[in-house]
Amino acid sequence: MAEMVRRRGRSGYLLIIPGGLWLLVFFAFPFYSLIATSLYDPAGSDFRGYQMTYAFGNYVDVVEAYWQPLLRSLLYGAIATFFCLVLGYVLAYAIAFKSGRWKTLMLVLVIAPFLTSFLVRTLSWKLLLADDGFIVNTLQLLQVLGDDGRLLATPFAVVAGLTYNFLPFMVLPLFASLDKMDYRLIEASRDLYGNPVVSFFKVTWPLSLPGVVSGTLLTFIPAVGDFINAELLGNTNTRMIGNVIQSLFTDANDYPAAGALSVILMTMILAMVLVYVRRAGTEELL
Amino acid sequence: MSALQAPTPTSTQSDGSGGSGGSGGSGRRGRAAAPPRRSPFAWLREHVVLILGILVLAYTFVPIAVVVLMSFNKPISEQSKIYEFNGFTLDNWLNPCADPSMCSALGRSIEIGLLATLLATLLGTLAAFALVRHQFRGRSTSNLLIFMPMAAPEIVLGSSLLAMFVAAGLAGQLGFWTIFIAHVMFCLSFVVVTVRARLAGMDDALEQAAMDLYATPAQTFWKITFPLVFPGILGAAMLSFSLSFDDFIVTNLNSGNTTTFPMYVWGVSRRSVPMQINVVGTVMIVVSLAIVLIGQSRARRQAG
Numbered sequence: 001m002a003e004m005v006r007r008r009g010r011s012g013y014l015l016i017i018p019g020g021l022w023l024l025v026f027f028a029f030p031f032y033s034l035i036a037t038s039l040y041d042p043a044g045s046d047f048r049g050y051q052m053t054y055a056f057g058n059y060v061d062v063v064e065a066y067w068q069p070l071l072r073s074l075l076y077g078a079i080a081t082f083f084c085l086v087l088g089y090v091l092a093y094a095i096a097f098k099s100g101r102w103k104t105l106m107l108v109l110v111i112a113p114f115l116t117s118f119l120v121r122t123l124s125w126k127l128l129l130a131d132d133g134f135i136v137n138t139l140q141l142l143q144v145l146g147d148d149g150r151l152l153a154t155p156f157a158v159v160a161g162l163t164y165n166f167l168p169f170m171v172l173p174l175f176a177s178l179d180k181m182d183y184r185l186i187e188a189s190r191d192l193y194g195n196p197v198v199s200f201f202k203v204t205w206p207l208s209l210p211g212v213v214s215g216t217l218l219t220f221i222p223a224v225g226d227f228i229n230a231e232l233l234g235n236t237n238t239r240m241i242g243n244v245i246q247s248l249f250t251d252a253n254d255y256p257a258a259g260a261l262s263v264i265l266m267t268m269i270l271a272m273v274l275v276y277v278r279r280a281g282t283e284e285l286l
Numbered sequence: 287m288s289a290l291q292a293p294t295p296t297s298t299q300s301d302g303s304g305g306s307g308g309s310g311g312s313g314r315r316g317r318a319a320a321p322p323r324r325s326p327f328a329w330l331r332e333h334v335v336l337i338l339g340i341l342v343l344a345y346t347f348v349p350i351a352v353v354v355l356m357s358f359n360k361p362i363s364e365q366s367k368i369y370e371f372n373g374f375t376l377d378n379w380l381n382p383c384a385d386p387s388m389c390s391a392l393g394r395s396i397e398i399g400l401l402a403t404l405l406a407t408l409l410g411t412l413a414a415f416a417l418v419r420h421q422f423r424g425r426s427t428s429n430l431l432i433f434m435p436m437a438a439p440e441i442v443l444g445s446s447l448l449a450m451f452v453a454a455g456l457a458g459q460l461g462f463w464t465i466f467i468a469h470v471m472f473c474l475s476f477v478v479v480t481v482r483a484r485l486a487g488m489d490d491a492l493e494q495a496a497m498d499l500y501a502t503p504a505q506t507f508w509k510i511t512f513p514l515v516f517p518g519i520l521g522a523a524m525l526s527f528s529l530s531f532d533d534f535i536v537t538n539l540n541s542g543n544t545t546t547f548p549m550y551v552w553g554v555s556r557r558s559v560p561m562q563i564n565v566v567g568t569v570m571i572v573v574s575l576a577i578v579l580i581g582q583s584r585a586r587r588q589a590g
Binding site for chain 1: 333335336338339340342343345346347348349350352353356408409410412413415416417419420421422424425428431432434435437438439440441442443445446447448449450452453467468470471474475478528532534535538539547548551552555559563564566567568570571574575578579582
């Protein structure tokens with residue numbers, strides 16, 4: 001891409017300031033508020049007011065109380081991301097190299113299901129996986145599930161919901177990087193007697209790594225923080241960290257604990273993203 | 287398993303397709319290098335990736351099919367919690383506002399979506415121009431500031447905004463305007479990224495030509511630059527509206543007692559679910575598919 005001539009002078013500032021200020025005031029500054037909130041005196045309350053006491057003990061307390069949903073979120077997020085990667089790769093590969101003149105239509109169809117409401121879609125998953133539903137009955141008939149077996153309110157349902165809901169976040173970046181790739185490179189490796197598996201791992205996969213990295217991040221981050229799937233498709237044993245933060249803020253009004261958990265979640269995600277991006281070697285992403 | 291296939295280089299495929307008319311029978315697209323008698327398995331093996339891809343695509347459509355089907359469902363009873371197909375009816379389509387609170391929530395979502403889209407698109411477009419076309423101090427900081435909201439989980443975005451509103455003493459005033467502020471915040475980044483991509487991919491030769499022909503900067507902008515960037519701005523606005531309309535996590539934390547459509551759905555998911563939410567879901571997908579397809583065909587006509 002040819003670098004465009006960039007003008008100097010004041011107009012650059014005039015253009016960036018309105019949007020930049022909005023993000024400073026309503027995005028960057030709130031982080032400071034969140035950290036401050038996480039250090040409030042936990043003995044305060046919504047009515048009497050919280051006091052800034054630098055109560056670092058809040059962090060210890062919430063980790064002790066909620067380490068299970070924290071770990072569970074990372075685990076569910078990771079499993080869902082893995083399934084998204086497998087399914088998304090197949091789909092992105094098919095669209096990029098095998099779809100011929102249907103390429104645009106297939107791309108539209110990837111996005112289409114996600115243009116309707118997230119919650120309405122998740123509710124219809126709930127219906128599909130319901131105890132007397134077609135899927136459960138069929139699986140019971142095939143003896144895959146026991147007679148009293150169920151899908152809804154299990155970790156399976158939550159992970160399936162996460163996988164379904166975040167799939168396009170994986171497909172689109174994967175497609176973008178596969179589509180840029182020269183298919184003749186794959187043909188060349190076949191000409192050199194690489195079998196399909198070898199060609200895939202020596203040529204296609206390395207060249208698609210930027211897409212894999214951004215797709216994984218785009219899927220993993222929202223999946224870890226999501227609580228809609230865990231709430232609608234799971235039960236109390238599948239609570240994720242989003243459920244906890246949400247209910248501490250809105251039901252319990254325990255702002256210090258909710259704040260501390262949010263800060264922990266954000267820190268963990270940032271740390272993992274940095275390690276991941278560095279190892280995968282696509283620094284230009286950030 | 288496919289190691290057996292190895293000595294059949296793919297490049298012969300292109301040779302084969304030329305000769306297929308002669309050698310292959312009707313409906314068979316044989317490769318010149320392929321053995322004379324081909325089983326259906328060979329066809330399957332050749333198209334396995336495409337078939338798997340279509341299966342994945344089909345999987346994403348299953349819940350949509352359920353939404354469409356349920357929009358024609360006759361509920362078992364008014365208060366029934368059971369959410370299963372009972373019988374065909376057009377009632378839900380004829381009475382979309384059977385539950386008035388659903389329609390008022392829907393109206394509020396559309397209102398917030400339009401307002402937030404308007405402001406986010408304006409601010410985001412200006413910022414995108416600044417980042418692509420201007421040199422100024424703090425450019426890389428601005429880039430980071432714009433990237434971060436997309437990288438943070440929504441629950442963190444929502445809770446930090448709530449923490450700030452509460453600290454500012456606005457806990458009692460959460461509602462329409464705090465939702466609006468939040469939506470502009472997270473839509474803004476997506477607008478900047480979308481418009482920036484369009485701007486960066488644009489060749490500035492046309493603008494230079496206009497300047498050479500003594501067009502003023504304002505003329506150049508309105509006659510050349512803006513029409514070229516406009517599809518990107520439109521796309522950004524549509525993305526922004528759908529993000530705002532569909533958001534639950536950030537909204538729920540910053541809404542006070544105000545209810546948007548996703549919050550309404552969340553609320554009823556614990557009680558009885560009115561089938562009308564499926565009507566809304568169906569309309570949403572039909573309208574957005576129509577917009578996308580019209581956009582595609584227009585783009586193709588312009589290209590061709």
